[in-house]
Amino acid sequence: MPVFALIDEPVFPSxxxxxxxxxxxxxxxxxVTRLLAAYRRGIFPWYDDESPILWWSPDPRPIxxxxxxxxxxxxxxxxxxxxxxxxLDTDFAGVIRGCAAVPRDADNGTWIVPxxxxxxxxxxxxxxxxxxxxxxxxELVGGAYGVAIGKAFFGESxxxxxxxxxxxxxxxxxxxxxxxxxxFIDCQQATGHLLRFGATPVRRNEFLRRLEAAREEEGMVGxxxxxxxxxxxxxQPTSESSPSAKQ
Numbered sequence: 001m002p003v004f005a006l007i008d009e010p011v012f013p014s015x016x017x018x019x020x021x022x023x024x025x026x027x028x029x030x031x032v033t034r035l036l037a038a039y040r041r042g043i044f045p046w047y048d049d050e051s052p053i054l055w056w057s058p059d060p061r062p063i064x065x066x067x068x069x070x071x072x073x074x075x076x077x078x079x080x081x082x083x084x085x086x087x088l089d090t091d092f093a094g095v096i097r098g099c100a101a102v103p104r105d106a107d108n109g110t111w112i113v114p115x116x117x118x119x120x121x122x123x124x125x126x127x128x129x130x131x132x133x134x135x136x137x138x139e140l141v142g143g144a145y146g147v148a149i150g151k152a153f154f155g156e157s158x159x160x161x162x163x164x165x166x167x168x169x170x171x172x173x174x175x176x177x178x179x180x181x182x183x184f185i186d187c188q189q190a191t192g193h194l195l196r197f198g199a200t201p202v203r204r205n206e207f208l209r210r211l212e213a214a215r216e217e218e219g220m221v222g223x224x225x226x227x228x229x230x231x232x233x234x235x236q237p238t239s240e241s242s243p244s245a246k247q
Contacts (some may be wrong), residue, residue: 030119
């Protein structure tokens with residue numbers, strides 16, 4: 001299969017044309033319009049600072065139904081203990097930078113390059129990208145972020161600085177999405193961590209069928225909040241993790 005070079009217009013070839021490894025296209029930009037066009041077709045960017053923007057549509061693809069998330073008894077006890085305070089959309093900048101700081105390969109590289117941080121912060125400001133944060137003693141210690149399209153959520157990355165912080169954040173997010181009738185979470189890669197939570201690989205045709213139905217449902221654009229949280233009792237972003245902070 002060929003790899004397509006994108007044009008200036010924010011359009012994509014059919015994801016069915018991706019090469020066996022999932023690579024579909026190269027080039028373009030990370031504007032809000034293009035990112036939304038990509039996710040609506042089941043396509044996402046993934047590249048490093050030594051390559052152009054690469055766009056992917058893997059086959060198979062792991063998805064997790066939010067209401068079917070598997071939670072161990074030990075993790076459930078941690079959730080109920082109140083060890084972590086969990087919020088939504090309180091510190092997107094801190095979460096994506098926390099994820100970017102996690103080494104992804106033997107060379108300690110990351111795929112969340114500065115351009116991606118800026119692109120997803122714009123998507124967050126537009127109300128389409130969201131974060132879940134785990135706090136301890138007022139400090140951000142874990143979290144995850146992703147993109148919502150209709151009733152589908154595309155999980156991008158997670159991180160933790162304290163054991164179980166990202167797991168508690170992720171389970172809280174799953175339960176929030178389930179309450180709001182989201183159909184699935186796209187996990188992108190079948191890691192052992194996500195498989196233990198209940199993610200199941202599906203073929204691309206099945207994934208796109210589910211996405212087509214989910215994206216036509218009314219979504220939740222704007223800031224998300226957990227029930228019972230207010231600005232007064234939610235931890236606030238630090239200057240180091242604010243969008244204007246220097247890298």
